[in-house]
Amino acid sequence: MMEAGNASRKADRCSCTRYIPARRHLHSFKGQTMTGTTRSSHDLDPRRRRALVRSWRRGTREMDLVLGGFADAQIDRLTESEMDEYETILAVSDTELFRWVTGEAQIPQEYDTPLFARILASRGS
Structure with missing residues (x-):
């Protein structure tokens, strides 16, 4: 009976070491590693x-990629009024934004702006 208990504990130990797989790279649609921002923020003002x-810490990976990718490419080029608008977009829940981005729901008029169109267009680049 004691041998069965030891074998069971040994099996538990072995399975635990394989529970967490070796580090694997996640790949985006373009084959780039999805690790987060690719941009340094050292040249940005505190607001940006x-x-x-x-943009990169939304709560869902899909919205991290959409908004984070846009921010990496555009955050330093946004005007002050565009920054106001972008911060308003950042305040929207991921669930709602995801539905707008995927076309599942219509974009409300107050958010259907040239800036939001640029965010949508940045998904393919």
Whole structure:
């Protein structure tokens, strides 16, 4: 009876070491590693730094990729009024934004702006 208990514990130990797989790279649609921002924030003002971080830490990976990718490419080029608009977009829940981005729901008029169109267009680049 004791041998069965030892064998069971040994099996548990062995399975635990394989529970967490070896590090694997996740790949995006273009074959690039999905690790987060590709942009340094050292040259950004505090407002843009916060927006960049909020873009990459949304809560869902899909929206991280959409908004984070856009922010990496555009955050330093946004005007102050576009930054106001972008921060308003960042305040929208991921669930709602995802439905707009995928076309599952119509974009409300107050968000259907040239900036949001640029965010949508950035998904393919």
